Amino acid sequence: MTQHTDRHDSAHAAVPVGPDARLAEHGLRLQVIEPIARPESGGDPDWRDHPALSHHVRAAEKGFYEKVPTGAVLDQVLGCHADDGRRSLGVYEDGDNPADTEPVGTFVDFSSTMTASPGRQVPVWQVTNVTVSPGHRRRGVLRAMMTRSLADAAASGHPVAALTATEATIYGRFGFGVAARRSWIRVDTRGRVDLAGPAPSGRVRRQDPRELGETYRELQESVRRQTPGSTYRTAECLVRWQDRERSENEGKGTGLLAAVHRDERGQVRGAALYRFEGWQTEPTTITVEGLVAQTSDAWRGLVEYLMNLDLIERVQHQRHPDDGLLAATLADPRRVQTVQHRDDLYVRVLDVAAAFEGRDYAPRVNDALVLHVRDGLGHAAGMWRLSVDGGRGRVDRLDAAQADVSLDVRELGALWLGGTSARTLARAGLLDDASEQTTDRLDAMLAPARPVHLLTGF
Ligand SMILES: CC(=O)SCCNC(=O)CCNC(=O)[C@H](O)C(C)(C)COP(=O)(O)OP(=O)(O)OC[C@H]1O[C@@H](n2cnc3c(N)ncnc32)[C@H](O)[C@@H]1OP(=O)(O)O
Numbered sequence: 204m205t206q207h208t209d210r211h212d213s214a215h216a217a218v219p220v221g222p223d224a225r226l227a228e229h230g231l232r233l234q235v236i237e238p239i240a241r242p243e244s245g246g247d248p249d250w251r252d253h254p255a256l257s258h259h260v261r262a263a264e265k266g267f268y269e270k271v272p273t274g275a276v277l278d279q280v281l282g283c284h285a286d287d288g289r290r291s292l293g294v295y296e297d298g299d300n301p302a303d304t305e306p307v308g309t310f311v312d313f314s315s316t317m318t319a320s321p322g323r324q325v326p327v328w329q330v331t332n333v334t335v336s337p338g339h340r341r342r343g344v345l346r347a348m349m350t351r352s353l354a355d356a357a358a359s360g361h362p363v364a365a366l367t368a369t370e371a372t373i374y375g376r377f378g379f380g381v382a383a384r385r386s387w388i389r390v391d392t393r394g395r396v397d398l399a400g401p402a403p404s405g406r407v408r409r410q411d412p413r414e415l416g417e418t419y420r421e422l423q424e425s426v427r428r429q430t431p432g433s434t435y436r437t438a439e440c441l442v443r444w445q446d447r448e449r450s451e452n453e454g455k456g457t458g459l460l461a462a463v464h465r466d467e468r469g470q471v472r473g474a475a476l477y478r479f480e481g482w483q484t485e486p487t488t489i490t491v492e493g494l495v496a497q498t499s500d501a502w503r504g505l506v507e508y509l510m511n512l513d514l515i516e517r518v519q520h521q522r523h524p525d526d527g528l529l530a531a532t533l534a535d536p537r538r539v540q541t542v543q544h545r546d547d548l549y550v551r552v553l554d555v556a557a558a559f560e561g562r563d564y565a566p567r568v569n570d571a572l573v574l575h576v577r578d579g580l581g582h583a584a585g586m587w588r589l590s591v592d593g594g595r596g597r598v599d600r601l602d603a604a605q606a607d608v609s610l611d612v613r614e615l616g617a618l619w620l621g622g623t624s625a626r627t628l629a630r631a632g633l634l635d636d637a638s639e640q641t642t643d644r645l646d647a648m649l650a651p652a653r654p655v656h657l658l659t660g661f
Contacts, residue, residue: 222347226294229342231308233351234301236291238313239284247282250274255301256281259291262305266334267369276449279442286438289313291332292348294339307336308344312352315437315661317365319562319620321429321652328356328364328553329434329661349377350580353553357582362557363619365434366549367660374549378578380617383432383548383655384525389540390518390533393486396510397534403503405466412446412461412476419444419461419474419493423658426495431562431620432548432655440659444476444493459492462508464501473501475509477518486516494520495658506532522547526654548657550616553582556598558619559589566594568648572641575606576615583612591648608645609635618645622655 226232236255239248250257250273260280261271272280284291290313293306310333317327330352335344356364368374371381390396412419420441427433442448446459457478464473473496480488489512496502506529509518523529525544530536552558555576571590578584586601608625610618614633617623625645628634634642 222343222350225343226347229339230297231294231339231342231344232297233292233294233308233347234306235351236293236301238288238290239281241282241285247275247278248285250277250281253281254303255293256284256291258301258303258305259293259309260284262293262307262336263309263311263332263334265305266309266332266336270450272450275454279449279454283438283442287313287315292352294335294344294348307339308348309334310345310348310352312356314359314361315435317363317434318428318431319558320431321563323561323563324428325363325558325561326361327434328352328359328361330364330366331661333366345373346377353377353551353580353582357553360554360557362552362554362561363616364551364553367547367657368549371546374551375613376579377551378580378583378612378616379549379551380613380615381546381548381623382550382617382620383622383657384545385521385547385657386523386525386541387521387543387545388519388523388529389542390510390529391516391538391540392510392512392518393516396507396538398503398507398532399534400503400532403500403507405464405472405500405504407462407464407504407508410461410463412444412459413456415445415461415463415474418463418471419476419495422471422474422495422497423493425497427658429653430656430658431651431653432622433658434661436659437661462505464496464504464508466498466500472497473505475505477509479515487514488517488519489515491518491520493659502528503532510538522657522660524654524656526656548622548655550619552576552612552615552619555583555585555587555615556600559587559596559598562596562620563594563652564591564596564648565650565652569593570644570648572607572645572648573601573604574615575609576612577610578612580612583615589648606636607641608637618649620655621649621651625649 264271289311292310294308311331316324319325446456451457462475466472476493478490530539569592573588576583586604588599590597625642629637629642
């Protein structure tokens, strides 16, 4: 064990270069576009009433090489922004007016909730739509937007921030660690696909997603509240689930299909959204776009339904939980092929006490460890004692103490929900001063009650 004090942290807490000053050196400045509201009619906002935000949205889409929304499509995007309370940070050339220019850097943040343990939610600050125009990269544009956003998140009482990343190397330096992974799987469904366990009870029927009404939304909400790492669905998700995106087929629907499981009493217990990839695709393929099940029968019923669709030779799902459940469900687990196994949810701890007291712990664990956290941006830096007893956690800030383990805030974010094991991080050389016994104790303390998974992206 090593003696650490807060003096040690102050060296790490210093931001190397003032991010706004660095922007100014390049003739750039950061500007915030506050969240907008829907008009009183409840309809979509008119993009002409929100010129700065409209330019921002278009710049972000270009940054991801997506189709640039205009007209009614853009109105629908702005409606989703309003519903989520999205705020937009833009970086502009000096002298440019955001109302008639696209920003050179885009960044969107908004407040939502995340399941920390089954049945327990914490506020989460979600970050998305981060782009920097190709001519302005490596001038600190991202750093300026991220530094500002995280400071605002901490000041407004968010214990954690979260994002999903296009590249795994970008966000660690800002303190984001991999808290959950996902699998892109393909299942060979040629011939009869049998389940390993007994036949599921209840019935599965096909339904038009545009007629599902609240059904999918309510199911998804009930499941995600029990799933650590899952966040409240975005407005964009709602539009997609009902196949109402105006960017696709003018909002008239794209052939998305739904399957709904009802138990023996007729109660809806699960649903899947899926899409046929077209007759030109070989082998003939169904893509699952969402699957939520409240019970084992609903899960098995939906799997049996999807895997035995006539004329379909492959079922794929790009956001599948990384928990081995599907392979265990099928009589022949080798039908499941993992195309990609990747980092998904990144978490950044901003308030150590609120984050770790905001989740539950295994009821029989009674232990305490002192963590020394390094944080270049300062938010989580310090010496913290985490005590776990009777399923609840308590965090005390210490002025000076013997640390059981010393780690970067990035690793703290990875560990928070229990989706990444301390033993793995220690073997990778990312936990300092931690004995094997300490990492085992940390893993026992942080083990999640259910697999950590992000049900919907944002
Ligand atoms: C949550 C999301 O939205 S994920 C989507 C991210 N966006 C994209 O991938 C779109 C295409 N890429 C881009 O727009 C840009 O390259 C960005 C946003 C990734 C980076 O923007 P920049 O303004 O160039 O970054 P900035 O100059 O602030 O660099 C900050 C730090 O990150 C590093 N960095 C930036 N991009 C990358 C990268 N792709 N890989 C590794 N490191 C990176 C820089 O070297 C710098 O490090 P330092 O502070 O230690 O010197």
